[in-house]
Amino acid sequence: MREEATAFVPGHITGFFSAHPDDDPTKAGSRGAGLTLTDGVDVTVTRADEPAISLEGERVDIDPVYTVLETLEAPARVDVEASLPLGSGFGISGATALGAALAANHVFDRRLSYNELVTLAHGAEVQAGTGLGDVVAQAHGGIPIRLEPGAPAHNVLDAIPARARVEYLSFGGLSTADVITGDTEVLSAAGQEALSLVVDEPTLTSFIYASRRFAREAGLLTDEVRDVLEAVADVEGQASMAMLGNTVFALGTGLSDAGYEPSVCGTHSAGAVLK
Amino acid sequence: MREEATAFVPGHITGFFSAHPDDDPTKAGSRGAGLTLTDGVDVTVTRADEPAISLEGERVDIDPVYTVLETLEAPARVDVEASLPLGSGFGISGATALGAALAANHVFDRRLSYNELVTLAHGAEVQAGTGLGDVVAQAHGGIPIRLEPGAPAHNVLDAIPARARVEYLSFGGLSTADVITGDTEVLSAAGQEALSLVVDEPTLTSFIYASRRFAREAGLLTDEVRDVLEAVADVEGQASMAMLGNTVFALGTGLSDAGYEPSVCGTHSAGAVLK
Structure with missing residues (x-):
């Protein structure tokens, strides 16, 4: 046994x-x-x-x-x-x-x-x-x-046929339950639009672009996340917000290039x- | 580029x-x-x-x-x-x-x-x-x-939610094209029966049992493979024939326990x- x-x-x-x-x-x-x-x-x-x-x-x-x-x-x-x-x-x-x-x-x-x-x-x-x-x-x-x-x-x-180095930086939690049991109409419309972008072009570049656009349109960006995303964009890095957490993730070296000390892993x- | x-x-x-x-x-x-x-x-x-x-x-x-x-x-x-x-x-x-x-x-x-x-x-x-x-x-x-x-x-x-050490021993080729473009009625009936065994019980034990039964019923066993399967069964190992090749595979240490010197890998x- x-x-x-x-x-x-x-x-x-x-x-x-x-x-x-x-x-x-x-x-x-x-x-x-x-x-x-x-x-x-x-x-x-x-x-x-x-x-x-x-x-x-x-x-x-x-x-x-x-x-x-x-x-x-x-x-x-x-x-x-x-x-x-x-x-x-x-x-x-x-x-x-x-x-x-x-x-x-x-x-x-x-x-x-x-x-x-x-x-x-x-x-x-x-x-x-x-x-x-x-x-x-x-x-x-x-x-x-x-x-x-x-x-x-x-x-x-x-799936997107690719792999990537992933960096992330977390400022703590957001309640998934609060968001997904609330009014999800705007969020879901933005999500469907993001999905059609990635279906048209299933690449990492299109994924991160669609993700950032979703984060803005769904109104889920926290101030902390917004600041970090701006800093990563300033060094031409690719980052967005983890749904749903007070967390920024970046492809490649986006966060470290912007001067942060992120955790580092890869796609599995x-x-x-x-x- | x-x-x-x-x-x-x-x-x-x-x-x-x-x-x-x-x-x-x-x-x-x-x-x-x-x-x-x-x-x-x-x-x-x-x-x-x-x-x-x-x-x-x-x-x-x-x-x-x-x-x-x-x-x-x-x-x-x-x-x-x-x-x-x-x-x-x-x-x-x-x-x-x-x-x-x-x-x-x-x-x-x-x-x-x-x-x-x-x-x-x-x-x-x-x-x-x-x-x-x-x-x-x-x-x-x-x-x-x-x-x-x-x-x-x-x-x-x-999928079967398991992993395994796999041993194999190959005596060379069989033509896939010859078998799958030929009369596949008996073979396919045996295959469907094997599948229903594994769907009922998706385990490694049931997979190897169904595979061995299929190899016999489909009439695909070569003499070389049959001899090795008997030797593995004699030491209570679990083995069957790779479809379609003149190849025996075993779970765990079936082939080495029977005295062969197989190649060894694992499920991916x-x-x-x-x-």
């Missing part, structure tokens, strides 16, 4: 999105595009009497993770080591839910397929209101374009995997 | 399949399941006056690669470094076509999406008769289950990527 398993799930920065709510959580989700990152989370699931979650050793509650454990009938402790901050636009709650699904399926021999586990984590995340598209992007890897929303049975994904070529 | 680019594409061992021909090469393909491998091909595309292909420095002709270059209007030399033999059931022709598509798109700034490049390579492979499902599996990575045939606009993929977590 297996006692524990660990999954790695890449972080995911959404550049732009439109929200597509639905009563069926496997149909609800978002369209948009983003970068999956070599920085992410290691999620270790260990058999236990009571479910419990720790992040870097501190007890935390991440609702979608409990949902995943309950659905898999998997009483377990979930220990998360994250190279990215929670609540800052890196999709950490979704990543943790997906990692818990993969690892718990392995430990408890539940024999679900990859798509079934992704569906479970996506549905749990949508129901918790913590994200709409991170899980399916993190299951895919690379630089996914989410053409149609929802879990694998419903969504349509494509694979989706979530058991280690 | 970019002069060259390199893509890595994982090898792919098909365990079982059913053939689904169609006049439209984006709809034609196969159902089945297989392992993508950390062994694969590095495909370097360099601008040149005339198209030419080399494999380990030797001039070769791989028809789908020419088709890819022509379609992308990309006059180029294609240099392939392969850690797997050609024509032995590792999907090397498809891998080379897909790698050429990714790298040529980058060198010539053709701005196609990942799915468009996969569609191009898949169609070229189907038209050449060198394969039916390797390209879409190699674009996906992991241990893909091909639920519906064809290029990304038409296919449906899932990502699909094809630019390096």
